[in-house]
Amino acid sequence: MVGVTINGQSVEVEAGSTVLQVAQRLGIEIPTFCYLKRLPPLASCRMCLVEIEGLRRLQPSCATAVTDGMVVRTDTPLIDETRSSMLDMLLANHPLDCPICDKGGECELQDMVMAYGPGKSHFRDPKRVFHSRDIRLSPVVIMNVNRCIQCQRCVRMCEEVVGAVALGTVEKGMDTAVTGFEGSLASCDQCGNCIEVCPVGALMSFPYRYKARPWDLAETDTVCPHCGTGCQLTVGARKGEFMRVRSKEEHGVNRETLCARGRFGLDFIEGNDRIKRPMIRRDGTLVPVSWDEAGDHLRGRLAAVESKAAGGVVSPRLPNEVVYQFQKLMRTAFRTNNIDCSSRWSTPFDMLAPLMANYTRAPLKEVLGVGCVLVIGGNVTEENPVTEYLLRDAARRRGTGLLMLSTRPSRLDADAKAVVRVPPGGEPASLAAVVAGLVAAAGEKLSDNALAEIAVAIGGAAARNGSGGPDRLAAMLIEGDTVTVLVGVDLLRSSEARMALQQLDTLLQLLRLLGKSPALQVLFDRANQMGAWDMGALAGALPGPQPVADDAVRSALARNWGAEIPHEPGADLEAMLDLCVAGKMGALYLVGIDPVTSYPDREFVTGALGATDLLIVQDSFLTETAAFAEVVLPAAGYGEEAGSFTNNEGRIQQVRKFREPVFEARSNLAIFDFVAAQRGRTLQPSTQVEIFDEIARLLPAYQALTWPGLGVDGAFTRASSTPPLGPFFAQPAFFQARDGLMLVTGNCLFHNGYLSERSEILNTIANGPYVAMNAEDAAQLGLKDGDQVVVQSTRGELQAQLKVERPFPKGLVFVPENYRSLRLNSLMRRGEYPCPVEVHQAETAYEIASANRVWRGP
Numbered sequence: 001m002v003g004v005t006i007n008g009q010s011v012e013v014e015a016g017s018t019v020l021q022v023a024q025r026l027g028i029e030i031p032t033f034c035y036l037k038r039l040p041p042l043a044s045c046r047m048c049l050v051e052i053e054g055l056r057r058l059q060p061s062c063a064t065a066v067t068d069g070m071v072v073r074t075d076t077p078l079i080d081e082t083r084s085s086m087l088d089m090l091l092a093n094h095p096l097d098c099p100i101c102d103k104g105g106e107c108e109l110q111d112m113v114m115a116y117g118p119g120k121s122h123f124r125d126p127k128r129v130f131h132s133r134d135i136r137l138s139p140v141v142i143m144n145v146n147r148c149i150q151c152q153r154c155v156r157m158c159e160e161v162v163g164a165v166a167l168g169t170v171e172k173g174m175d176t177a178v179t180g181f182e183g184s185l186a187s188c189d190q191c192g193n194c195i196e197v198c199p200v201g202a203l204m205s206f207p208y209r210y211k212a213r214p215w216d217l218a219e220t221d222t223v224c225p226h227c228g229t230g231c232q233l234t235v236g237a238r239k240g241e242f243m244r245v246r247s248k249e250e251h252g253v254n255r256e257t258l259c260a261r262g263r264f265g266l267d268f269i270e271g272n273d274r275i276k277r278p279m280i281r282r283d284g285t286l287v288p289v290s291w292d293e294a295g296d297h298l299r300g301r302l303a304a305v306e307s308k309a310a311g312g313v314v315s316p317r318l319p320n321e322v323v324y325q326f327q328k329l330m331r332t333a334f335r336t337n338n339i340d341c342s343s344r345w346s347t348p349f350d351m352l353a354p355l356m357a358n359y360t361r362a363p364l365k366e367v368l369g370v371g372c373v374l375v376i377g378g379n380v381t382e383e384n385p386v387t388e389y390l391l392r393d394a395a396r397r398r399g400t401g402l403l404m405l406s407t408r409p410s411r412l413d414a415d416a417k418a419v420v421r422v423p424p425g426g427e428p429a430s431l432a433a434v435v436a437g438l439v440a441a442a443g444e445k446l447s448d449n450a451l452a453e454i455a456v457a458i459g460g461a462a463a464r465n466g467s468g469g470p471d472r473l474a475a476m477l478i479e480g481d482t483v484t485v486l487v488g489v490d491l492l493r494s495s496e497a498r499m500a501l502q503q504l505d506t507l508l509q510l511l512r513l514l515g516k517s518p519a520l521q522v523l524f525d526r527a528n529q530m531g532a533w534d535m536g537a538l539a540g541a542l543p544g545p546q547p548v549a550d551d552a553v554r555s556a557l558a559r560n561w562g563a564e565i566p567h568e569p570g571a572d573l574e575a576m577l578d579l580c581v582a583g584k585m586g587a588l589y590l591v592g593i594d595p596v597t598s599y600p601d602r603e604f605v606t607g608a609l610g611a612t613d614l615l616i617v618q619d620s621f622l623t624e625t626a627a628f629a630e631v632v633l634p635a636a637g638y639g640e641e642a643g644s645f646t647n648n649e650g651r652i653q654q655v656r657k658f659r660e661p662v663f664e665a666r667s668n669l670a671i672f673d674f675v676a677a678q679r680g681r682t683l684q685p686s687t688q689v690e691i692f693d694e695i696a697r698l699l700p701a702y703q704a705l706t707w708p709g710l711g712v713d714g715a716f717t718r719a720s721s722t723p724p725l726g727p728f729f730a731q732p733a734f735f736q737a738r739d740g741l742m743l744v745t746g747n748c749l750f751h752n753g754y755l756s757e758r759s760e761i762l763n764t765i766a767n768g769p770y771v772a773m774n775a776e777d778a779a780q781l782g783l784k785d786g787d788q789v790v791v792q793s794t795r796g797e798l799q800a801q802l803k804v805e806r807p808f809p810k811g812l813v814f815v816p817e818n819y820r821s822l823r824l825n826s827l828m829r830r831g832e833y834p835c836p837v838e839v840h841q842a843e844t845a846y847e848i849a850s851a852n853r854v855w856r857g858p
Helices: 019-025 078-094 108-116 153-161 193-197 260-270 291-304 318-331 349-357 364-368 385-397 411-415 427-445 449-460 469-479 497-513 529-534 552-560 575-583 602-610 668-678 688-698 760-765 775-780 844-851
Strands: 001-006 009-013 049-054 072-073 141-143 167-170 177-181 203-204 216-224 231-238 241-246 279-282 283-287 309-314 372-378 403-405 418-421 483-489 519-523 585-591 614-619 633-634 643-646 651-655 743-748 770-773 788-792 796-802 812-816 835-841
Touching: 001 019, 019 072, 049 078, 078 108, 141 403, 153 193, 153 385, 177 760, 193 203, 216 651, 216 812, 231 633, 241 260, 241 775, 260 385, 260 760, 279 291, 279 449, 291 614, 291 633, 291 668, 309 318, 309 575, 318 529, 318 552, 318 585, 318 643, 318 668, 318 688, 349 497, 364 385, 372 469, 385 411, 403 427, 403 469, 418 469, 418 552, 427 449, 427 469, 427 760, 449 497, 483 497, 483 651, 529 643, 552 688, 575 585, 575 602, 614 668, 633 668
Parallel strands: 001 072, 309 585, 372 403, 372 483, 403 418, 483 519, 585 614, 614 633, 743 812, 770 796
Antiparallel strands: 001 009, 049 072, 141 203, 167 177, 216 231, 231 241, 279 283, 279 633, 643 651, 743 835, 770 812, 788 796, 788 835
16 A cells, blocks of 8 residues: 545555546546546546656656655646646637537537636637548448547547457547548447547437437436346437437446447337237237227136146346236236246256356456456357457456357457367367366365266266367366356257256366356346346246245245245246147237247247137237237337346346337236236236335345335345355266258347347448358358358258358358348257258349240240
């Protein structure tokens, strides 16, 4: 610790702290332009100059480390004169177009000039002009270089945080200009973070341009609905109409950063396929009706199918209170545990329990500040972009050893100390080989009993894996004092998910034995997947999640709910669809979920839904699944009802309402009350805050939380107790790699699921549907980048543009799951993932016409 005095205030701080950091801690304001907390200091703007006793010249406070006994002044006449002169020089060439500048009213230069600027400029020369018109750098970023004050926040944010390197500078001195390559942002993530950090109106949002002024907007702090990172964002609306999204430096796991989906993708709520009124099927056609007519029809049909099974699936994009109330509705009014919250993979509770028991509910920044971070599966760049920013920061600035084990490459590979590619479905064997490598490196640190159990668990995987990659990972894990494991959703999607999670549990137990204090988090790609599991939207688990078979837990909930709960574990979506096909499903209730588009076997799911006696669809949008429904209920969309999300960290945050439901839509909770009434039941409590209070009272991880106590940054749910070092899972067999091309899927950078495809803004920046594969595979097939290709399986085919990816492993074909027009799931067969496919060049229109032409003679 060192002692420092600033403006007469003395304090002891950690060595290495800067003068600016100490001043901020003391509440002393020092103006800055080029400084940002998450960027290394640049000290170019010279606004933060201070006087330090014993030094002849003023020093930049953002780049000057304090020393013991240092005495600093921040408000002397010399400093005031210097700040005024700096602002005068900035204004010498700055256009005075505040009345038409989008930054007017929230411009840092305006604020600085008002607080520290000269009353009158000393410069009379004509202002420098780079361009007479603004430059459209991309569909979402427009630039007025004349307003740039050369702080280079945008360039540094793009390179050092986002990792895209889309912006740079040309020329020198007062002629320095920020620009993209040849006046465009060809390599840009379109995240808009450059717009966010620009202190003036040099970089602007084109979709928001000239739409509103800051003082016209009603701003609401809420949480991004796209992925599980849980970024805080501020929505600006005018008279209920969505205008823009911005982020705040002081709040959220993301601070001032967002990805393209979060910043520009919220206009999906204005999608033109919103469901306007309730609908029921008459003579094979869905027709709009009143809520009363829908209730009468639903009441009669529910009574008619009461003798058969019932089941429900709820979206992990919906708030905790909605998911909790839905599972309560199914268990009490429908008397069933047939409940699920995913249409893309099956998550039996016995498979999920070890994952939840090992879960670390803690800030991601803390979880990443360890010796090693092992990322397993997925593509963090495209699934969880802001998490990627934090991982890059940990690797570059905090010295964290980043290790990657995945099928697909990502941009983080460049910052990793070790990268291991595995074939699709090969994660269990690779994890077992990592465990074997750890055992070999650990030497005599493990007992004979532990060694014997591990040998059974990994089943000789080391002998089967000859790449040496897992050994490199094991060596790095041994060197690290502490280890964090981040798991991508690719593992949950795989048909080998159970084996992969078992091997992951073995790895965590071994790391614990070796004193590595392992932390575990999952990189979910849905905003409330963690919360959906916690709320008990599972066939084998009650809220907690706690086993359905636990009599004490079930009895306690039954007393609170005033209704008995079935004691047998129910059916997940896979089993519910089997019940539909067998004619045993009476009522299937789908809330906010579209299995016809997302379930990995389109042919099977459409047949199953068509065989259901009564299909109820509750959604904001008219999905493909709604086309099979007998009853369609219009629900409030994102931003139209309040609630909470639990993000990947285990942090629960408020999702705030910023407009009223449109048309005749009702909140999801109100619709549950409506449906319960048709079953002769009343759900209590039924308001959002009361339901939250019940969750906080009954769920161990949420106890003692209060709705007002969540604040802007949310609060952390409580971690489970450390699981005992019990027996390792036995694993007798592993996935065997197959020859030929294998199809995998996931999210692309600009889309997440299918909601984002309803965003007009994202559709202007996103690539169209594409097929990605290795350059060598493409060359062998006579294909080149940009070709139209056909991907064909035993079930169907699709056509899209080829995108050649040089880092892709051989034999891998990737098609993003985000384009409804592709009908990707029509290629797949349930239980078979990855999917074997063939790829060939699409016939041109000329070739098709030639093949169809009939020869009629001379």
